Amino acid sequence: MSFEFSGKTYETDDDGYLINLDDWNQDVAAYIAEQEGVEMTDAHWEVVNFLRTYYKEYSIAPAIKILIKEMKKMFGPEKGNSAYLYNLYPAGPALQACKIAGLPKPTGCV
Amino acid sequence: MADDLKTPLLDELEKGPWPSFVKDIKSLAGKKEMAKDLLRQLEKSYEDKRGYWKHGGLVGVMGYGGGVIGRYSALPEEFPGVSHFHTLRINQTSGWFYTADALREILNIWEEHGSGLLNVHGSTGDLVLLGTRTEELEPTFRALTEKGWDLGGSGSDLRTPSCCVGPGRCEYACYDTLSLAYNLTHAYQDELHRPMFNYKYKIKMSGCPNDCTAAIARSDMGIIGIWKDDIQVKPDAVAEYVDSGLDVQGLVVENCPTGCIELDGNEIKIDNSNCVKCMHCINVMPKALSPGKERGAAITLGAKAPIVEGALFGSVIIPFMKLEEPFEEVHDLIERIWEFWDEHGTNRERIGEFIERVSLATFLEGIGEKPLPQMIKAPRDNPYVFYEEYYAEEGEGEK
Numbered sequence: 001m002s003f004e005f006s007g008k009t010y011e012t013d014d015d016g017y018l019i020n021l022d023d024w025n026q027d028v029a030a031y032i033a034e035q036e037g038v039e040m041t042d043a044h045w046e047v048v049n050f051l052r053t054y055y056k057e058y059s060i061a062p063a064i065k066i067l068i069k070e071m072k073k074m075f076g077p078e079k080g081n082s083a084y085l086y087n088l089y090p091a092g093p094a095l096q097a098c099k100i101a102g103l104p105k106p107t108g109c110v
Numbered sequence: 111m112a113d114d115l116k117t118p119l120l121d122e123l124e125k126g127p128w129p130s131f132v133k134d135i136k137s138l139a140g141k142k143e144m145a146k147d148l149l150r151q152l153e154k155s156y157e158d159k160r161g162y163w164k165h166g167g168l169v170g171v172m173g174y175g176g177g178v179i180g181r182y183s184a185l186p187e188e189f190p191g192v193s194h195f196h197t198l199r200i201n202q203t204s205g206w207f208y209t210a211d212a213l214r215e216i217l218n219i220w221e222e223h224g225s226g227l228l229n230v231h232g233s234t235g236d237l238v239l240l241g242t243r244t245e246e247l248e249p250t251f252r253a254l255t256e257k258g259w260d261l262g263g264s265g266s267d268l269r270t271p272s273c274c275v276g277p278g279r280c281e282y283a284c285y286d287t288l289s290l291a292y293n294l295t296h297a298y299q300d301e302l303h304r305p306m307f308n309y310k311y312k313i314k315m316s317g318c319p320n321d322c323t324a325a326i327a328r329s330d331m332g333i334i335g336i337w338k339d340d341i342q343v344k345p346d347a348v349a350e351y352v353d354s355g356l357d358v359q360g361l362v363v364e365n366c367p368t369g370c371i372e373l374d375g376n377e378i379k380i381d382n383s384n385c386v387k388c389m390h391c392i393n394v395m396p397k398a399l400s401p402g403k404e405r406g407a408a409i410t411l412g413a414k415a416p417i418v419e420g421a422l423f424g425s426v427i428i429p430f431m432k433l434e435e436p437f438e439e440v441h442d443l444i445e446r447i448w449e450f451w452d453e454h455g456t457n458r459e460r461i462g463e464f465i466e467r468v469s470l471a472t473f474l475e476g477i478g479e480k481p482l483p484q485m486i487k488a489p490r491d492n493p494y495v496f497y498e499e500y501y502a503e504e505g506e507g508e509k
Binding site for chain 2: 063064065068081082083085086087090091092094095105106
């Protein structure tokens with residue numbers, strides 16, 4: 001599958017996750033977010049940027065537990081909890097935030 | 111039954127005097143294509159001796175990470191009715207008390223939005239609604255929550271707390287299991303709906319050591335009612351049992367696992383210091399014997415079925431805790447355990463496996479509990495400890 005955005009074609013998997021990590025940029029992220037019904041704020045970008053940094057270092061998306069812990073370290077306990085993350089990404093930080101961050105779809109039963 | 115449904119292998123399961131899930135599913139096959147294709151796919155599984163469900167798949171409802179288990183057919187073209195067949199877990203009521211109207215409400219919602227098939231109640235605890243499509247998840251969730259129902263837990267989260275019928279019907283209940291299950295469910299909504307643990311965490315509450323929820327075997331944390339003082343004895347009622355011809359010697363005294371009961375004519379004597387609270391004597395003579403007056407619960411940790419490691423039974427972590435509203439002591443313990451397990455546990459590691467890996471001593475230090483003799487899983491099995499010395503010391507009036 002694929003979609004068109006600003007004159008460029010983006011390859012995706014069946015669920016709309018970008019195939020090429022390097023295709024990603026802020027504009028296309030905002031576009032994917034819009035399709036998901038998520039309006040990107042600074043708080044949303046904090047999560048997405050963290051996910052991308054983590055993925056570049058470890059080649060895997062972090063487990064929710066690690067995401068929460070790292071968010072807590074960086075931004076404090078009011079942002080380092082699951083209710084906060086689900087508030088930003090109602091379909092779940094794993095599924096939705098990873099999609100917007102241009103990472104592959106997380107697998108396994110979370 | 112639908113005419114175009116040929117399921118000779120499944121039909122075998124309708125024979126005999128027992129309840130049959132095939133009969134149940136067939137009763138819906140007339141009006142639900144889903145039920146029909148479910149039978150067809152299962153028949154094919156029986157013919158080919160393999161399952162045709164794909165594993166997992168992430169599906170859910172907005173705001174929740176748990177409560178829905180994704181299930182897809184591996185043969186969607188052949189069996190379109192079950193191409194999606196997701197399970198929803200609905201948070202059960204404490205002790206499984208429902209009015210007929212409440213159950214009808216669930217059934218109506220489920221017939222409208224799903225297959226109409228339920229599994230009520232298995233050991234998971236929840237009301238399990240079997241089979242719906244992805245696009246039906248949000249509408250089902252909306253219909254359920256409008257009526258005050260909620261989803262239960264699934265995945266690496268707190269699973270829906272589950273309890274026995276407790277003081278609702280049972281005089282053995284050593285604490286209010288119904289109230290504690292309700293309390294914990296509300297206190298830990300975030301942990302229940304938004305998976306963030308290493309793996310699942312099940313809490314089961316039984317009111318007495320008969321353990322009707324099988325907490326000792328099936329829950330990461332079992333809260334099992336127990337008493338501290340002596341078994342209450344009604345001598346008149348004991349005499350009545352003896353006079354009525356009950357073989358108290360054979361059925362009670364000789365079956366006591368620690369041999370701490372003696373029968374002397376019409377009277378029984380219990381050496382309570384050696385009682386292990388197995389409930390046997392109380393179960394045989396319920397009119398004469400009952401749990402003591404100083405009641406609370408023992409808390410066990412670590413039971414699980416074999417998946418990553420082998421099966422484990424729970425072992426005692428708190429020998430006795432008084433359990434009264436607002437249950438702050440339990441909350442405090444649960445939170446200390448979660449914090450340490452979360453910090454040091456690995457992905458997919460249950461609490462029992464975690465304790466085995468880091469050792470009980472490390473775990474106790476981590477959660478701030480003192481080691482106690484009751485925590486020893488198998489007493490007197492270490493060949494390097496010579497108990498004679500201890501006995502000798504005891505004899506000399508020392509400990």
